[in-house]
Amino acid sequence: MAEPRESLEVAKRRALQEAVQLGFLDLKEGRFVDVTDDELESLLSVLGSADQALMHKGKFPDVEGHSE
Numbered sequence: 001m002a003e004p005r006e007s008l009e010v011a012k013r014r015a016l017q018e019a020v021q022l023g024f025l026d027l028k029e030g031r032f033v034d035v036t037d038d039e040l041e042s043l044l045s046v047l048g049s050a051d052q053a054l055m056h057k058g059k060f061p062d063v064e065g066h067s068e
Helices: 002-028 037-056
Strands: none
Touching: none
């Protein structure tokens, strides 16, 4: 069963590489929000709450429950 696990790892790596490329493109194009150190914790909390709400609505896959 090593093959499915390897293909999962390849897919994860590919998705990560694509996300990094998109992130760098967003930075280059000025699509970001500049926050102070004091604002960062609050922003991350808000973003985390939004992700939790979307996961509960079935908008994101439950990757935490995934076992390898």
